[in-house]
Amino acid sequence: MNSTSIASLAMRQLMVAAALMVLSGSMGLPVPAPPGLVQAASLEDQSFDDTLVVSDRTLRLNGLGLRGVAWVKAFVAGLYLAAPSKEPGQILAMQGPKRLRLKVMLEAPSVELTKSMRHGVQRNEPAELHAQLQDRVNVLAAGIDGIGTFHPGDVLDLDFVPGQGTQLVLNGRTLSTVIAGDDFYRAILKIFIGERPVDKRMKAGLLRGSAA
Template sequence: MKAIVTAAALAAALLLPAHAAPITVQGVDVPEQIQTQGEELVRYGAGVRSKFFMKLYVGSLFSQKPGQDAEAILNSEAISAVRLNIISSMITSDRMIETIEEGFDAASGGKVAPLRERLDTFLSLFDEPVEVDDQFTMVSIPGVGVEAYKNGELLTLIEGDDFRRTLFGIWLGDQPADKKLKKAMLGQ
């Protein structure tokens, strides 16, 4: 009986996320969980977006439902969030808009037209200057769309699961902006 209880306790412990402690990535404290929509989202992982050997931002992924792969997260009914913490002055408003445009094109397979109006609304998030230490959080709400925050302030809600999946596809899709970052955000 004692062996069964011990085995059950071990099995339960293995189901808990291995990354339950807060972490620091490139000087950015990434919490073990965040709260949004009245729900606690658990951190999957975090990593650095680099381009041409320059470290641009820390990207982190949170979800209501732990243990899913990228495809499952993109199609999940669970709330999830991608958070970007800007760590380089090389990220400007114009560069952020350009990067999101490129990511949307890749994530949509070049079919941006049906999403254009909503994408333009989303890109208005970056009309104000983007500075080091700015934090952007995109909350994926299945059946609704995406809430977008800058430094904790809700700026917009973009409706539609198609927009939600495409936006999150920038980081988690088959052609992510950065394969190493995708892997890190998934905690792999």
Template sequence: MLIRIISAFALSVFLTHTAVAEMSLKGVSVPDKVTFSGHTMVLNGAGVRSRFFVDAYVAALYLPEPSTDALGILGSGSPLDIRVTIISDLVTGERFAESALDGFVRSTHGDLGPIREQVDTMIKTFRSALKKGDTFDLVYNPDTGTEIYRNGELQVTVDGLEFRSAMAGIWLSDDPVQSSLRDDMLGL
């Protein structure tokens, strides 16, 4: 009997992991791993950002190893990728930039001072015209800083470990842009 229970548990863990590996959300394919600047990261979790009853984007978190420890992820200097894919025509560059700025304010509890210049640099990359299907990869590379890619093309690199923590905190902090999305990205 105990062997059947253990076998059933192992099978359920395997099937759960397989489902994550083949994830698709709102028509967006979410790969099980990504590689940037020589760092391969695995899918930790993904979810949909909704605002005012509109599904705005799909966000996925990639890490070197899966983790449910938000504080550990935020405090780490390890590589990470937060992939954001726009899924609504209602998301404009200006709205996306303002939402990101609000996320930084929440993540830092209103203390943007030490990273204000880096935040402004990132926000500028979001202000241009957006369309449904555009994808941003916010990749922390310990060798260079946070590399911001749009549709696979490097836009800018923003330095600083403090910036990395605040940027990831938009989704993972104790005051995230959406609690259910945080849980989904952490695989909870």
């Protein structure tokens, strides 16, 4: 193998390793947020509708945030709510349907997102509540693990409908049974906007309070 091939292989391996660390949340160096984080409901060339409908309720885009490290960009997240808010406590207590949408920007094993989700719930919930959530976290994890590999352009939605629960949807296809409980969806949101988010800059973007 010549020196050019060796260098190319090494770069490929480095990029894959960085991508896995971004998804799993194992690197704590977030990408600096660009000026005007949310402009025309678009971030890093990922476009989001200003409004959408979940369970017959029109939701508005609250903000967008990038999850990435250095040159590796994992996904852009968009948070949809019935009423815009910049306060995480208010959002976590807010009644009505919600949607957390992730637009994937790299190819990576879905199990890395599962690891990040599990770790995020554990970091943001006290031990007794974490124990109560564990079976439901396992259901969500099974749905994500079943994806196998994320590809650029994939759209993963985590929807909440009052009286029903949380639904995992990939590219419009339902991946899991409905997971009951307001407390469960709050636990998922805390991964993104809680006191110990997976990425502080992504949290700031999601809490912008409007799509403009």
